[in-house]
Amino acid sequence: MNSLPSQALSDSPDVGGCYQVGAQNSQGSVPEKAIKTESWGFSGGAVVKNLPANAGDRVRALVREDPTCRGATKPVGLGCSARQLAAHMALRGVYGRLLSRGPSLRVLRSWSSAATQTEKGGKTQSRSAKSSRPEFDWRDPLLLEEQLTADEILIRDTFRTYCQERLMPRILLANRNEVFHREIISEMGELGVLGPTIKGYGCAGVSSVAYGLLARELERVDSGYRSAMSVQSSLVMHPIYAYGSEEQQQKYLPRLAKGELLGCFGLTEPNHGSDPGSMETRARHNPSGRSYTLNGAKTWITNSPVADLFVVWARCEDSCIRGFLLEKGMRGLSAPKIEGKFSLRASATGMIIMDDVEVPEENVLPKASGLAGPFGCLNNARYGITWGVLGAAEFCLHTARQYTLDRIQFGVPLAKNQLIQKKLADMLTEITLGLHACLQLGRLKDQDKATPEMISLLKRNNCGKALDIARQARDMLGGNGISDEYHVIRHAMNLEAVNTYEGTHDIHALILGRAITGIQAFTASK
Structure with missing residues (x-):
């Protein structure tokens, strides 16, 4: 993992949580002399290691600030086996290996709120309920945590750990060097968070709120990473699930869900952004060849330079707009990268160029017609x-x-x-x-x-x-x-x-x- 320069570490924010890695005393707390913060500057918490005692007063103040930041119990999800986690997210076996950090990892305080998890009822209970007078917690001002289900909390907390431990250390150099790490999609596939609201086809089938919580945790790290996941889940997997044939769903969705395939969505064109109804991309039907010939260009397409599957929208000869599934390697299909972005630098953005691309009829989305x-x-x-x-x-x-x-x-x-x-x-x-x-x-x-x-x-x-x-x-x-x-x-x-x-x-x-x-x-x- 790439760590930040020392200046960033010394000035990194206390953002509401602290993680302890290393030795604990018999009460499960960390000796104050052994505390030092190594922060990635993220909102998931500071990483507290068993390092020399000259850590600085601010870090000790961080622990003293909240008495619950010492010796608290693990929230559900971080100490669970892969099998238990899979029961909630329909995740694969690699899931546990990805997130497991062994007994040395102990979460001392969850990031988001004053709510804690009760083991018996699976519901959240405010810390302030222990006192007769409610207390305001600025980290969760209106008690959002209490409105979430136990499954939603588990999914969020588990994915947060992945985001902060595996993504946050990458983002600084990825953004500087304008590099998209393709393996991130494979890792998300192993976690089961791609197309998470889809039922079946290897997808988790979780609630829309759980999907939103995943997006929140991912964009807490970087909008480019969230964009890549959004495109895969909502703009590639969703149209196949909602508008595709059963054959298309069986062919593509399981591999997209695992992250084996990466997709992109082509609607915006060089001359038409907010007005997609004026698109110039054309699809000509070839009845004898049972195919369509596509010509045109799409631009500002997230994932296109590294995509395996392209969901492209084109106007047919009957003036109806239809969706087509194009595969990498089709003759006449190219996806050049757009260079020099000042935004979303850690995601791959490009064009889709179609020059007499032959697309078989079975690659047309049969249930999609028009801009709907x-x-x-x-x-x-x-x-x-x-x-x-x-x-x-x-x-x-x-x-x-x-x-x-x-x-x-x-x-x-x-x-x-x-x-x-x-x-x-x-x-x-x-x-x-x-x-x-x-x-x-x-x-x-x-x-x-x-x-x-x-x-x-x-x-x-x-x-x-x-x-x-x-x-x-x-x-x-x-x-x-x-x-x-x-x-x-x-x-x-x-x-x-x-x-x-x-x-x-x-x-x-x-x-x-x-x-x-x-x-x-x-x-x-x-």
Whole structure:
């Protein structure tokens, strides 16, 4: 694993959790003299190792800050066997090997809230319930944790461990060098988190809320990583599951779920972004050859340079838009990489070029006709984004909080200034409201009551608020805010793209405006 430079380690944020690796005393706590923080700068917690005693007062203060950060019990999931975990997520045997860290790993405090897991009922119980007077916990202001099921908590906590232990150490250099690690998709496949809401075909079949929690944990690390998972799950696996034939589902879904195949989704074109109905990509039917010939180009396509399977939307001779499954290696198909991105640098983005690509009839999605097909996929992906961006925002809040507590200016911590506290309060408010809205939307989605307008409302709101929070956090870190070692500038740059793709901020405003007024206003002349 790649660790951060010493400057980043010394200034890394206390973001609400600490992990102890190494020796414990008979009570299961860590001797205070043996504490030192080695942080990856993430919102999943600081890693506490049994290292020399000159660790610094801030780390000892980190443990003293919360008495529950010593000798607490493991949350469900981290000490479980692979078999127990598989019962909840339909995961494969490699799952346990991926996440197992042996008896030396002990979680001292969960990241997200004041809620703890009760062993008997499988429900969450607030720590403050032990006292007669409720206490406010800024890490979970409205007790989101208590609204989650035991399975959802298990899935989230297990995936969080993977994200922080396996992804966070990679992201700094991956972003600097503009490198996408293809093996991440295979690892996610081994964990069972690809196409997680799909039932059957090797998929986990979990709730929409669980899917949202996965997106939140992944984007807490990086929006590019979450984008790769979103495309695979919502834009490739979902259309095959929703619009494909049984033969297509059997052929592709199990391999996509395992991460053996990586897919991409081609809708946006060089001349048509927010107006996909004007697409220029054409599909000509060849009845004698039982095939279609595709010509055209797609651009800004996540995963395309490394994709094995391409879900492409094209206009047929009858003017109907249909979906096609193209495979890597088809003659006339190429996917050049787009270089020089300042955003989403850790994901692969490119084009799809089709020059007389022959696609057999059996590769047409039979249940998709018109723009309803691709829009159904986009709404599924947008739902995951509404959760994901708040993970990035949470990282920025926690980083800004700890930085302003540690940074001394004019003899006092920056956090003592009213302006700083007001900014932190604004951040916390927007994140809290956004998360509870996501939870409600997820429950409605599982009840088949969610509408595209609901998803547009939250995609627009949460992306915009997350971008504002990242920009504000960058400013609060001063000059250090532009250093990638603190990660905030990376989140800010990523969220610029996330605010644009899957429907821009303004396009979603027009969707909502149409719902409010009954008048479509996408063009001034119509």
